[in-house]
């Protein structure tokens with residue numbers, strides 16, 4: 350989880366995704382891990398998921414109810430009603446259920462789309478599973494490739510903020526809520542609060558220097574906007590969020 354820290358120790362974590370209700374449409378942020386991939390990694394997509402099947406498939410606990418599309422349905426939304434799906438990045442623990450949202454518009458950084466198809470770094474190659482995002486090539490899926498900050502509804506309530514480093518087109522998402530105020534979903538900007546505060550990155554960060562710059566950018570925003578930052582894989586951050594169907598408002 351952090352370079353040269355606690356070798357041999359494991360850190361059980363989660364792969365969350367988020368639903369944001371907006372008067373003009375419902376937004377999903379990330380799509381979790383693919384249940385189908387875990388059932389049959391070798392057959393999943395043109396390049397399969399050999400790495401996962403070899404090293405991690407047995408470590409990942411997931412049942413079918415935990416698929417993003419099923420959880421969205423359980424919350425009372427029809428997956429076809431999700432207006433936008435914002436992808437923080439396309440690693441396999443965030444991009445798993447893309448194919449279940451053919452009626453949504455996907456918002457992804459251009460740099461991430463380009464790199465996902467041809468990751469030069471052999472470690473990163475294992476984290477991009479074409480079975481997840483290969484459907485973006487199909488005309489049935491709508492993808493908006495963005496470069497830089499992007500205001501989803503044009504009203505300042507949901508904004509994509511580029512935070513490259515963990516991956517080339519990684520982005521955080523700033524959400525303005527009426528009572529909770531400014532919330533920043535930091536995704537994999539850092540894996541844990543400790544890593545966020547100490548600027549430690551995992552060994553497989555795409556670009557460590559860029560990751561540290563992105564980390565500082567979000568810490569600065571956190572300070573100036575008095576924001577609450579939630580990292581995807583920090584267990585305590587996950588516990589702090591209300592349990593659905595309860596939510597921050």
Ligand SMILES: [Zn+2]
Pocket residue numbers: 440442443537581582
């Ligand atoms: Zn992740």
